[in-house]
Amino acid sequence: AAMVESCELLEKAGYRPYYLYRQKGTLQNLENVGWCKPGYECLYNIYIMEEVHTILSAGAGGSTKLVAPGARHGKIERIFNYKYPTEYIDRFE
Known part of the structure; x- marks a missing residue:
C-alpha cells in the first residue's frame, strides 16, 4: 500500500520512473525504481543498472x-x- 501511495505522490509531483532494478531474494520481490523529472535522468544510474x-x-x-x-x-x-x-x-x- 505504501509503495502504491508513494508512486502516486511522485507522479502527481511531476516525477517519472526512468530505471528499474529488480532485487533478487527480497520479500515480495520489491523493486528499486529511479524517479526524476523529465529531462533530468541520471546516466550513471542507467549505466549501473543495465551493466x-x-x-x-x-x-x-x-x-x-x-x-x-x-x-x-x-x-x-x-x-x-x-x-x-x-x-x-x-x-x-
Whole structure:
C-alpha cells in the first residue's frame, strides 16, 4: 500500500520512473525504481543498472566495474577496494 501511495505522490509531483532494478531474494520481490523529472535522468544510474558501461571507483569501499568493449550483458570484471580507510591507506606504503 505504501509503495502504491508513494508512486502516486511522485507522479502527481511531476516525477517519472526512468530505471528499474529488480532485487533478487527480497520479500515480495520489491523493486528499486529511479524517479526524476523529465529531462533530468541520471546516466550513471542507467549505466549501473543495465551493466553496459565501465564504472570507475576510487577510495575506501569503492567498487569498479569493467565491462568488456562491445559487450552488452557480457563479460564484467569487478574490482573492490579495501573497505576500511586504514586498510586502504596502508596499501600505498
